Amino acid sequence: MLSNAAQYAIRSILYLALYSSATQRIRTKKISQDLEVPQPFLAKLLQRLGGADLVSSSKGPNGGFYLNKTNRNKTVWDIIVTVDGTEKFNQCFLGLHTCSDNNPCPVHFNVSPFKQIIKKDFKGKTIAQFSEEIKKRGTVLSLKDFDALHK
């Protein structure tokens, strides 16, 4: 449903929402370590996200990535659209080239409602709202600590 790149992008942006600010920028190295994502790949990805105004950055000493006001008002759906485009997400579960209630495949009515709900959620909540929820509910962006504890 989502490419690796899109997954990395979502997790990185939520990470930045939680831990960065205009004065507290974060280097790709730190992000990649904390999220267990390959660093050069992440760098290229964040660069793309910067172009789409989903993240902000500054170069030089104390430079790094962060989210400004505009960035925080984007949605998870915006990230998906930028990285993967909409097609992959809207596709039929069994690969028919259009997914619709008119010509439904045998699993359409099992799968489609679920996709609608998720999509609505991704479109409706801002990154800022998402990060509030994360703080409140204690969900995680990485299993690094968990892994460290159990090895």
Add this chain to the structure above:
Amino acid sequence: MLSNAAQYAIRSILYLALYSSATQRIRTKKISQDLEVPQPFLAKLLQRLGGADLVSSSKGPNGGFYLNKTNRNKTVWDIIVTVDGTEKFNQCFLGLHTCSDNNPCPVHFNVSPFKQIIKKDFKGKTIAQFSEEIKKRGTVLSLKDFDALHK
């Protein structure tokens, strides 16, 4: 969530459930045309499915693929396991290497219930039952006719 191959496999097997029998075998050429799937790719795939006892076949004139009793009592889940393995299906939506209620990612509780439902459906219903449902509800395995009508 599913590879191309798995999607082709599911559609092909449901197709065979609907239209084939031990005496009415169907050639890969016909299947590939009706489902709009590349023929050599499908041939290789059906061969694999034959090895896993999900389809039956016979060579020579009037040969082709069909489903026997055993084949018809398999489930869609069996197909997925054979073609893709379980990992891809069970993975975390945001790419964490394990998906569980203990260390949930921020979208876990939105996504996970749905996957459980779909999975249960795929495990619980046999191919035979699925094909009955298709007949009853008029769902489709291909948009070929639809396409032909609209071009």
Add this chain to the structure above:
DNA sequence: CAATTTTAAGACCAAATAGTCTTTAATAGG
């Protein structure tokens, strides 16, 4: 203004998946 740190940009490489082709073996029918 020079040195250093960090992202930007884009060329490059690797792995997985998707898809094709060619040769062999089995079966049915004349």
Add this chain to the structure above:
DNA sequence: CCTATTAAAGACTATTTGGTCTTAAAATTG
């Protein structure tokens, strides 16, 4: 039993996605 027809088997190629590396440019600091 010979021929035509079909799947089986497996080597091969192409495309996409994932991932790396190198060089340039911007910003900070002394």
